[in-house]
Every structure is written in structure tokens, then in C-alpha cells.
Amino acid sequence: MGGPEIERLIELLARLPGLGPRSARRAALHLMKRREALLEPLADAMTTAARAIQVCSVCGNLDSRDPCGLCADGKRDASVVCVVEDVADLWAIERSGAFRGRYHVLGGVLSALDGTGPDDLRIASLVARVRGPGDAPGEVREVVIATNATVEGQTTAHYIADRLAGTGVAITRLAHGVPVGGELDYLDDGTLSAALRARRAV
Amino acid sequence: MPAQPLPIPGGPAKLALVRLSLSDFRCYRRLRLECGPEPVVLTGANGAGKTNLLEAVSFLAPGRGLRRASLAEPDRRHGPADDGRSGEPGGSWAVAAVLATPSGPLAIGTGREAGTERRAVRIDGVPRSGQKDLAERLSVVWLTPEMDRIFVEAPKSRRRLLDRLVYGFHPEHAAALSAYEHCQRERTRLLGEGVRDDAWLGALEDGMARHGIAVAAARRVTVERLDRSARAGWPQFPRATLALTGDVDRWLEAMPAVDAEERLRGGLKAARDGDAALGKAQLGPHRSDLAVRETTRGLAASEGSTGEQKALLLSIVLAHARALAAERGLPPILLLDEVAAHLDRSRRAALFDALHDLGCQAWLTGTDEEVFGGLAGRARFFRVFDATVTPR
DSSP states (O other), X not given: OXXXXXXXXXXXXXXXXXXXXXXXXXXXXXXXXXXXXXXXXXXXXXXXXXXXXXXXXXXXXXXXXXXXXXHHOTTSEEEEEEEESSHHHHHXXXXXXOOOEEEEEOSSOOBTTXXXXXXXXXXXXXXXXXXXXXXXXOSOOXXXXXXXXXXHHHHHHHHHHHHHTTSOOEEEEOXXXXXXXXXXXXXXXXXXXXXXXXXXXX | OOOOOOOOTTSOOOBEEEEEEEEEETTEEEEEEEOOSSOEEEEOOTTSSHHHHHHHHHTTSSSSTTTTOOXXXXXXXXOHHHHSXXXXXXXXXXXXXXXXXXXXXXXXEEXXXXXXXXXXXXXXXXXXXXXXXXXXXXXXXXXXGGGGGTTTSOHHHHHHHHHHHHHHHOTTHHHHHHHHHHHHHHHHHHHHTTOOOHHHHHHHHXXXXXXXXXXXXXXXXXXXXXXXXXXXXXXXXXXXXXXXXXXXXXXXXXXXXHHHHHHHHHHHHHTHHHHHHHTSXXXXXXXXXXXXXXXXXXXXXXXXXXXXXXXXXXXXXXXXXXXXXXXXSOOOEEEETTOGGGSOHHHHHHHHHHHHHHTBOXXXXXXXXXXXXXXXXXXXXXXXXXXXEEEO
């Protein structure tokens, strides 16, 4: 087939999530056919991104500046911090437009079997952020734990709640229950009983 | 006088496989089997491929099937006669089925997703992520020759049988069990590595307590149901008295579930040093056992003869089928591998009548067709020979 450059391109594309060797070949071919319209602009965008994108030293978000745009935004409520597993989760919550506080991205979940411990996650920096500098109380009043409703996500949530106990901040987690627009009849028993337990006055 | 069988509301409801299609499954390259709601009898020589068919059906329920196979294991291997290559892997296996249910036909497809280590599940053409969706729609229970010694073996195989029976009543049981085992494995790993992070271990023990008590509670309710159903048993089969033995099971007898949860959480925390030394948790529902006694003589199941043990096992499975039919209106699909041949004539007749009364679709295998004479006119007969299946 093509030269080593093409092979290398295909090999790298095949490592992207959702792409296998077949779709990587298709994507590579597509890029090469549209050299000016796609391949070169993409290469430029990637070079720029590789140079500019950094991890926010405050919250762990990805942005071209540090602190990131969300942490630097003075209009956002710094007293509420939402803890998420990954940047993808941060984006999901931002898309909802329902949250105006700050974030803290853990960078994964606790998993002994995968060798991911508390030191591999941004947990120490969360605790430091909540405690504030020195003995003075920090500005954080509430931590919303928004880890996934998986076994690992819940273990991590429990761990964080434990580590933040005694700091005096309110610790909350996202509600589990009936999805918006959902029909009760179609819900599984676990979700339905979680929704019942989390019921509230109207 | 034996008590009358439990009434089944609305008469015997039918849940039956009416079409089974296999591709690249064990010895079968392609197979399509059309059947009706009645029992299916598969006869043929040893090694003809009868149990492979039952295994294919067992994959319509959550879990690893009746052979507890790894995901890629059922992939068909090319035989020497196929294309000259021997032992080369074929495609990834798939099982598709059409079920007749009270609410109309239901299509279920499952198999190994090509190129991955994931099991794909589709229901009516829509991909589903969890196997719980399977448990919500049908229950499959099996008896195989490997289970003949279940009452004398280690408790693990009895727990496995019980958990399968629980799935029928509590579709979320499989998820709770796997969440419990996950937390348990993680905790064992941490303790083994000497990590003494109190918060991390506490989070895992909290998960073990929440999921573990849910597991134990579902087992307990199921055992009660089975016991009630067994009391109205069939006179030809020995009646089984079931009980759960284990610390958490005793706690659930004596206290509300939230208190049992608290106790398990505390117990695990206190046992960290000992568990680290042993390399496993000494407390929790993974230590429970299903104790089975033959009711009339009060003998432990393990003390009975091989034949009696088999009959007792069968009576538990029939009690489950009846309880499920009464409660959910859907009896399970029963896979009875080499079961009929080991029953005496009167019990065999009683089994066939019971299957008929329950409206249960059973898949029975055996080497001799004569054994199934009592099912003539009430079942569909197939001959299995060298991975081909022909109607009789």
C-alpha cells in the first residue's frame, strides 16, 4: 500500500476512541483526498492545540489558559464546587446550562484493580481547595459530588465525602431517579426505589 | 394427602422459544430450529451437539451460560472436514431467538461483539447495555449432569444455583451481586497490597454492605417463596425444605435490613487485619450456604442416594417454576440435560405431567428416544447427529 507516512497516519488514527483499523483507513484516505480543505487545517489545529492546551492547575479542566476560563470567570459562584470524574462530564453539565458554580475534575475513579488510588486522582487538591489557605476558612460552602452512578463512581463519591467530613462544607450528590420525560412503567426497580427514597415535598 | 398445587392466575401462561438461530456457535456453523410452545426433546449420541443447543438457550439469560464459559469460548472452531484448517477460530458466536410471550413475540439476540470482549444483547433489534434487560423478560434455569453432586460439593455451586433462581424474581439481583463482588475484590486487593487507607476501605465496605444486604435479602425472600411453593409439591418427588445459613442471613432474620447493613459495615471494618492475612473477606453473603433437607425424613440432602439427590434438585427447580408462574405469570424455560434417563418410570411420568401442568417449555436431552415415550404427542422431538438437527 502507501508509504510509511500513510501507514503511520492510519496507525495513529486507529488509536482514537471509536475508530478501528478499517475506519482509520477510511478517515486517512478522506483526509488525504481533501488535503487543503481538511488535512492541513486539521494538522494546524492539532499543532496549535498540542502547544496551547493545558490542564487547569485549579480544577483540572482543559483550556488554553491556566486558570481555565471557568475558574477565571468572576461571575461564577466560587462557593459551590461540582466534582466530576472527567472533562467529558464537565462538558455535559456545562451543556445543561444549569450549573453556575466551579468544577473540580478528578481525572478518573478509584480502582484498586486498575491500580488507581487517591494519589492518582486530584483529591488532595480538592481537599486543599475546600479547606482554604492556612487556618482561614475557604470560600467553598458546598461540594456537589457528580461522579457516575457506577460501582466505582459511588465508591469514589463515598471516599470524597469521607475525606471532606469535618471541613464544615455541605456535601451533596446528584439525585438518582426518574429521568425527565420518563415513564414510571419503563423504569427498572433499582431506579424507581432510588427515586422513592429521594422523594421531596412539592 | 398432598396439598393442592398453588393456583396459577389466568391459567398456565406460556413463555416459549419458538425459533432458535445459531451462528458460529460451538459445533454449529448455522442452525435454525423452529419449535412450538411444547417441550423440546433432543436425542442423539454423546458428542452429537445436544448440550451445545441447551447452552445456546442458556445465553438468553444473564451470566455465562450453563458451562460457565468465557466469552470467546463458544466461538466455533473450524473442524478438519470444514476447509482443511484445524482448530482455526471461526467467527464470533451469536444466538438469536424469537419467544412467544403473553404480550406477543419478542426477539432476543446475543453474542460476542466481533473484535471485542463484550457480550452484545439486542432486544427487538435495539442494543441493550445490561444483562438485566434479559432477566426482566425471561428466566432460564438448568440442570446438568455436573450438578449431580451439588449437595456434597462446596457451597459455591449451591449459591450459584440459588442466585439463578433469584434472577427470576429479582432481575436486579445480577447487578447487585456483581457490584458486591466488585467491591469485595477491590477491598481484598487493597488489603493484600497493605494499603490501609481508612476512607478508601470504608467506601468499599460501604458498597459491600449496601449491595451485600440487598443480595442476601433477595435470596432470603426467594427461599421463602420456594419453601411455600414446595409445600404444595408433587407427591412423586421428595419435598425439599430450604434454609440459608450464614451470618448475614441470621442477621436478616433478627433485625431490619438497615441494621444488618450497619452490622456488616462494622464487621468488615473490624475484620480488616484478619482478612488481609487470609487474603479474603470472612464476612458477607459470599459465605452463605443453601441448606437443603428432605422434608419427610428430615435428612440432609447430601445424605440421600444419588438418585434421591437428583429428584430433590428437580423438585426445587419445579417449585421455582411454579412460584414464578404464579407470581410473574411467566414460567421459566427449563433446560434438563440428561435428566430424564436417571429418573425411575413413575417419576419420569410425573416430571412430564408437571411440565405440562406448569405450561413450562422444557428442553430435554437424552441418548435414547424411548425414555421420552411419555411425552409422545405433547412434545416436539428432534434428532441431533453430527451438528445437524432434524425433526422426528
